[in-house]
Amino acid sequence: MDLTVSPIEPAVVRALLGTDDAGHAPRFSVDHDGGSPLRCCLTLARPGERVALVGYAPVRRWAADPGPYDELGPVFVHAEPCAGPDGDGWPEAHRGVARVLRAYDGRGHIVGGRMVPAEGDPERVAGELLAEDGVVVVHVRAVVFGCFQFSVR
Known part of the structure; x- marks a missing residue:
């Protein structure tokens, strides 16, 4: 995927x-x-x-x-608008960091999620979540504070 x-x-x-x-x-x-x-x-x-x-x-x-x-x-x-990321793949700054992946349906309701440890494969987990029925987007979040990092489709 x-x-x-x-x-x-x-x-x-x-x-x-x-x-x-x-x-x-x-x-x-x-x-x-x-x-x-x-x-x-x-x-x-x-x-x-x-x-x-x-x-x-x-x-x-x-x-x-x-x-x-x-x-x-x-x-x-x-503080000032920037050029954005280099490409649309998994950001290097977010590799090797534990994350929580939340799966959302089209209404915007959480329908699943998984914790990915630092040594885990977040791309594989995101793909598995997106393959589930009704899931339209996955939000990647910080483990400790729960802050939004980016979305995956």
Whole structure:
């Protein structure tokens, strides 16, 4: 199965840099040490790079009826719009990192999910989840904080 990995879309990033999905202004900062996971390009911030922390509700962007699954969480993006990721494959910055994969149906309801350990094969797991009846998208999330990382179709 061919998988397409998608960051937060550039038009959405531009909107979030004005007012985020919680109705707040972004919080701009400099990532002095680097390492913040950037959802606009699916890389890690370089030391000294300027980033924005915004509230993002990924399910409401595509779901027919997310209802209680319309959750909002913090994500980092570049402080100024960037060129996005290099390609649509699994991002190198997200290899070898434990992740939770959540499967959603077209309404935007969670219908399954799996934990993938750092040494696991997240692409295989994403493919298995997408092959299940009714699953239209998989969200990749951080294990500890549960933050949205990117989507897979």
